[in-house]
Every structure is written in C-alpha cells, then in structure tokens.
Amino acid sequence: MKCGCVHxxxxxxxxxxSIAVALFLAEDRxxxxxxxxxxxxWYCETASGAIxxxxxxATPGILAVAVLAGIPVYFAATALGRRLLLR
Numbered sequence: 001m002k003c004g005c006v007h008x009x010x011x012x013x014x015x016x017x018s019i020a021v022a023l024f025l026a027e028d029r030x031x032x033x034x035x036x037x038x039x040x041x042w043y044c045e046t047a048s049g050a051i052x053x054x055x056x057x058a059t060p061g062i063l064a065v066a067v068l069a070g071i072p073v074y075f076a077a078t079a080l081g082r083r084l085l086l087r
Contacts, residue, residue: 006085010078018070025065026057033057 027037030044035052037044042054058066 006078006081009081009085010074013077014070014074017073018066021069022058022062022066023054025062026054029057029059029062030054 023042027044030037030046033044034047035044037054043051044054044057045051
C-alpha cells in the first residue's frame with residue numbers, strides 16, 4: 001500500500017531544515033554587523049539600537065544555501081520514512 005505521507009514528511013523536514021539554516025546564517029550576519037540577537041523573538045538589535053527582523057539579514061545567497069541544504073534533507077527524510085513507515 002502506497003501513500004503520499006512519506007513525501008509530506010520529506011517536504012516538512014526539508015522546509016524546517018531550510019528555515020533553520022537561513023536563520024542561522026542570518027543570525028551570523030547580524031552578529032557580524034555588531035548586533036545582538038533576541039532570545040525570545042527572531043529580531044536583531046543593531047549597534048545603533050534599531051530593531052530589525054532576522055529575515056531582513058537573509059540575502060538571496062543565504063536563501064539559496066538554505067534551499068540547497070533542504071534538498072538533501074528532503075531526500076533523506078523521504079527515504080527514511082519509506083523505510084520505517086512502509087515496512
């Protein structure tokens with residue numbers, strides 16, 4: 001019996017992995033600019049005192065790297081899900 005649930009699992013895992021990579025790299029860019037990252041929210045307090053969203057620090061290059069990191073996670077989660085769910 002085949003179901004599309006393994007593909008859904010792969011997509012969800014890939015999307016969350018991409019978000020995690022993008023936010024990690026944006027946080028690193030915020031810290032390089034002399035800012036401080038909020039613990040409770042996805043905000044960066046810049047050296048001038050202004051508050052900006054971490055997504056404002058996500059460049060197209062960071063987003064491309066995030067997507068490229070999410071693709072192998074998709075395939076790995078799909079393969080693992082197929083192995084574990086469809087025995």
